[in-house]
Amino acid sequence: MTHARIDFQRLQQDIQDLSAIGRDADRGIHRMAFSEGDLAGRRWFKERILAADLDFHEDGAANLHGRLDWDGSRPSVMMGSHLDTVPGGGPLDGALGVLVGLEVLRTVKESGITLRHPLEVVNFTDEEGRFGGLFGSQAMAGQLSPAQVHNARDLDGISLTEAMAAWGLDANAALFARRSKESIHAYLEMHIEQGPVLDRGDISVGVVEAITGLFKWEVQLKGQTNHAGTTPMDMRNDTFQGLAEFAGEIDRILEEHGSPHSRATIGRVELRPGAANTVPGHTTFSLDVRDTDPDTLKGLSDAFRRTLSTMARRRGLMFEFEVLSELPPQRCDPGLVQLLSDKADALGFHHLRMPSGAAHDAQIMSCIARTGMVFVPSLEGRSHSPAEWTNWEDIERGANLMLQAVLSLAAQDTETLR
Numbered sequence: 039m040t041h042a043r044i045d046f047q048r049l050q051q052d053i054q055d056l057s058a059i060g061r062d063a064d065r066g067i068h069r070m071a072f073s074e075g076d077l078a079g080r081r082w083f084k085e086r087i088l089a090a091d092l093d094f095h096e097d098g099a100a101n102l103h104g105r106l107d108w109d110g111s112r113p114s115v116m117m118g119s120h121l122d123t124v125p126g127g128g129p130l131d132g133a134l135g136v137l138v139g140l141e142v143l144r145t146v147k148e149s150g151i152t153l154r155h156p157l158e159v160v161n162f163t164d165e166e167g168r169f170g171g172l173f174g175s176q177a178m179a180g181q182l183s184p185a186q187v188h189n190a191r192d193l194d195g196i197s198l199t200e201a202m203a204a205w206g207l208d209a210n211a212a213l214f215a216r217r218s219k220e221s222i223h224a225y226l227e228m229h230i231e232q233g234p235v236l237d238r239g240d241i242s243v244g245v246v247e248a249i250t251g252l253f254k255w256e257v258q259l260k261g262q263t264n265h266a267g268t269t270p271m272d273m274r275n276d277t278f279q280g281l282a283e284f285a286g287e288i289d290r291i292l293e294e295h296g297s298p299h300s301r302a303t304i305g306r307v308e309l310r311p312g313a314a315n316t317v318p319g320h321t322t323f324s325l326d327v328r329d330t331d332p333d334t335l336k337g338l339s340d341a342f343r344r345t346l347s348t349m350a351r352r353r354g355l356m357f358e359f360e361v362l363s364e365l366p367p368q369r370c371d372p373g374l375v376q377l378l379s380d381k382a383d384a385l386g387f388h389h390l391r392m393p394s395g396a397a398h399d400a401q402i403m404s405c406i407a408r409t410g411m412v413f414v415p416s417l418e419g420r421s422h423s424p425a426e427w428t429n430w431e432d433i434e435r436g437a438n439l440m441l442q443a444v445l446s447l448a449a450q451d452t453e454t455l456r
Contacts, residue, residue, distance in 0.1 A: 042441060042445065043438055043441070044138075044141045046430075046437070048144070049433070060075030064424065083121060083136065084102060087140065098177070098212050104160075107156040108156045112154070113221055113222055114157060116222050116407070117142060118162055119134070119136050120136065128424060132166070134428070136159065136160075141437060151445070155447070155449075168192045169191065174399070177213070177215040178403070179403060187199070187209050224374060224408045226411070229412070230421060233419045235390070242432050242436075243412060243413065245379050247393060248394070249398060253327055253361060254327075257358075257359040259277035259355050260355060260357070261274075261280070261354065261356075262274075278321055280357075281323055287345050295338050296338055299328075299329050300329045302328075304324060305326060307322070309321055368400075374443075379391065385435070
């Protein structure tokens with residue numbers, strides 16, 4: 039069993055074939071959830087599942103499942119990620135984890151190895167957030183309500199209900215995609231790191247110990263619009279100056295209240311009225327804050343709120359913020375972390391235990407299953423762009439690590455990891 043290896047040429051071909059689906063003239067890949075590109079990618083994936091003589095299943099959240107030795111009575115060892123992309127994304131974010139999972143199932147099927155647990159690979163719907171993000175895994179974990187499904191809309195105002203109905207799907211069926219804890223023996227996800235740590239350290243494999251939590255706010259500062267030439271500097275209620283002061287406090291807040299894993303980003307700013315000769319009376323900006331510890335994340339939230347309040351009071355501004363999203367941090371299962379580390383050692387792979395600074399479906403799945411993650415290096419830390427890539431040899435190492443871990447897990451009694 040330990041000598042089994044994935045068919046890497048077949049996996050390479052799958053990566054190349056899928057990367058051509060949704061590719062635009064800008065060389066970026068456009069497979070946003072429920073777009074034509076996403077539909078084409080999903081059709082291709084279904085065809086690959088059936089061509090491998092695996093069982094195919096689509097649940098109410100439009101998650102696509104490939105299954106080996108499935109009878110519904112035994113908990114499965116599940117692998118998964120997502121095929122949808124950000125606009126102009128790269129070929130590996132999400133897709134690599136799905137394709138590696140498929141290749142593991144094919145390899146095991148062809149080897150004739152008999153296992154205690156069935157195997158399952160899942161393509162989760164809308165991980166990248168056209169309608170809020172992590173929709174498919176949240177449905178599987180039973181974290182959706184009818185109101186969330188009804189209210190989900192993209193940036194153009196198209197509702198999730200409308201988008202799914204255009205494909206002949208009922209969005210409310212996502213409420214029936216929930217899986218019980220007893221139906222999943224363990225969940226593993228392979229993903230590109232999307233950061234520079236492994237690449238700069240010349241490390242082939244990352245074993246994820248914790249997945250970051252986050253909160254994302256939309257903040258509005260309200261002051262007074264006025265003439266840029268006639269309004270003295272000490273008589274202004276300038277919302278951009280308020281934003282600049284607040285942004286300058288980020289490093290201090292992280293140093294005083296954060297950890298080495300803390301991140302804070304202002305990624306979007308809108309000034310109104312937006313004229314060169316006008317003091318901006320209204321500024322809207324985003325604030326994305328992350329950490330792997332829930333208490334640290336709560337402390338950062340309180341500190342940012344206090345800083346906003348102090349700045350606004352001093353500058354004569356009003357402020358308000360809307361919580362756009364919140365995800366609690368999650369720790370990966372210690373037993374799976376150790377298993378992945380041991381298998382990496384046995385294969386002779388230089389590896390690093392590390393946190394994930396990005397959210398993943400594994401974060402949601404950890405609520406209903408033991409969860410582990412494998413990272414492979416991202417060249418120069420690039421992701422969410424056409425420049426996203428991982429060396430073939432690192433992909434092969436990560437895929438074989440997944441295979442060996444899955445073989446061990448699928449041979450275990452259900453109670454082994456409890």
